[in-house]
Amino acid sequence: MHLLNRFLNFFLPTACSYCRSSVGDSPVPYFCLSCWSDFSPISGPLCPRCGKPFGSPEALSHSPDHECLSCRRHPPRVDQSLSVGEFEGSLREAIHQFKYRPCRSLGGPLAEWMADRVRLTQHPDLVMPVPLHRKRLRQRGFNQSLLLAHGLSERFAIPLSFDNLLRNRFTRPQVELSGEERFRNVSGAFALQRPAEVEGTQVLLIDDVYTTGATLNECAQMLKDAGASSVNALTLARTL
């Protein structure tokens, strides 16, 4: 019996990945409702450019366009970045499970969690996930950013473009690198198969985690070089 339970649990995890208590009748896989409801959304005031929260609640009271020091020193290529949650606690664990375990079935619920909390200020022409290199795609079996982009594209009724922007150079995982190294690591790593398709369009890039913005900026550079009129970015979570 013990062996049978272990066998069944292998296919149907009953313990929450974060707190290890029973998942009960949670509507999402791998997480109990309490941990899933405990994700920390990022709230304002935020840098209008990169979405970084300001320390002081007064930061934007006199100048709503005031950008953070980092954006003023190194203006990003992405026009506006917004992250929905803080990369910590149970959300961090959910992203870890989603990407590295890998738990593909978390893609839909995580995209829904994003869509429920974001209000798009403009309606983009295209939603585009940050691509994986085909070698990484083979290792993981799916592109986590594409699953998020797919959910958001359906919810907001925006066409999804998933095979135009490609990662044509295999790079080290960004998590292994420091800030400056991350920008060098992804430099020239992307290409557009059909550049004419993005000319004059407003693109919304989707990624799972925003850390330095290096990957998103490299993609934005590529899209703007091809004539995209604006490139915004939306990520599930952000490191603070």
Ligand SMILES: [Zn+2]
């Ligand atoms: Zn839990």
Ligand SMILES: [Zn+2]
């Ligand atoms: Zn900023």
